Structures are given as structure tokens and as C-alpha cells.
Amino acid sequence: MKKQPWSDEQIALLVKHYPTAEPQALVNMLGRSWALIKAKARKIPIARGNLDVSKKLEQWESRLNDIVDSYTSGTRIEELCEEFDISTSKLYDLFRKHNIDKKSTPVVFDCPDAEFIECYKTMRTLDIAAKYSVSVWCVVERAKKLNLGESPLRHKREALFSDDQLADIKHKYTVEGLSVKAIAELYKVCNGSIYRRVKENGWTQTPKA
Secondary structure, eight states, X not given: OOOOOOOHHHHHHHHHHTTTSXXXXXXXXXXXXXXXXXXXXXXXXXXXTTSOHHHHHHHHHHTHHHHHHHHHTXXXXXXXXXXXXXXXXXXXXXXXXXXXXXXXXXXXXXXXXXXXXXXXXXXXXHHHHHHHXXXXXXXXXXXXXXXXXXXTTTTOXXXXXXXXXXXXXXXXXXXXXXXXXXXXXXXXXXXXXXXXXXXXHTOOOOOOO
């Protein structure tokens, strides 16, 4: 899909309202995702540092229920920060202020116990989290509830790949030209697991004609 260029009017609105407007207001105003809006602002560049701290706190407080609902459903911290335009430190400050504790939130993700147990024996917690789109904490807490003990792969840095999988990863990267992120999504592992294999083996991508 071809990217829709920014009009002069949209850029003018972005410059005027980006420093102080709420993310959702900007999304509605410009008809673009928050991620695209932030990317354009960085290129101009425009900062959001002009928004009064007390105003930001007021906005986060008003959306506290939405933040908690998203968090308790298994949304990762970095995704929460992106969605609600809040830094990690401010998010944790908000949690502490309202006595929201990780340990008191439910562990929610769709995976039968038998399947989870098998994954826990053969995969790193980081890769299980990537596979089911949940936080690492959710994986660890579910393992505790099932009395699985410490993961046998807890301290292993790389995901486990068979020779056939490594050959496939190499082909996808060097011949098909897939990005590290795209391959990681296909294999349901973190980006670093693929990136390290690429660097270790010195794989390079074939330049496109």
C-alpha cells in the first residue's frame, strides 16, 4: 500500500498541536496512527516537552481504568507506554500511587496448560512471551501457578533452532530479503534471537535489483 503523503495543512496542524494535544486528539485530527504521527514529528522535528507535567498527570489519571484494563489483560509495559504516551518511570509511579501491583494482576493468555508446559521445557520465557504476545512476567507467573519451577532455559541467551530452521532463516534473510523483525515474527521469537544468528554467521542480504 502506497503511503499517503502529508499535506501542508496536516503539517501545520501537527506543528501547532503536537507539543500539547493528547495523542487521541491528534489521531482524530490527522487521521493517522500515533506511531506515524510521532515518526513525522521526529523528522520535522517537534518535541512534546512543552506539555505541562500537571496536565499530563491529569490525562493519565483520567485514563487510569483503561491503562489498568490493558495491563491486566497481558499488554507489555513498552506497548502500554506507546499506547498511552507515558514513560516507563511515570507508568510505574502511577501504579505505585494507586497500589497497582504486578502480583495482584491476573495472568491472561490463551494457551492450554499442556501446551504451555511443553513450551516451558523447550523455549525461553522471552520467546514464549513473544509467541503468545504477552509479557515475560505473565509467563513466569503462570509457570509458578503450575509449579513448574525455574525454566531450564532461563539463562540461555539464544533461542533453540534446528539445522533445518537455521537453513530456512538464512534463506529468508539472505535470499528473500526478509527483515530480522519479520523472521522473528514468523518463528515467534524475540528479534535478538534472529539478529544474533545473523551476526554470528555473517549473513548478508542480496541487494535488490
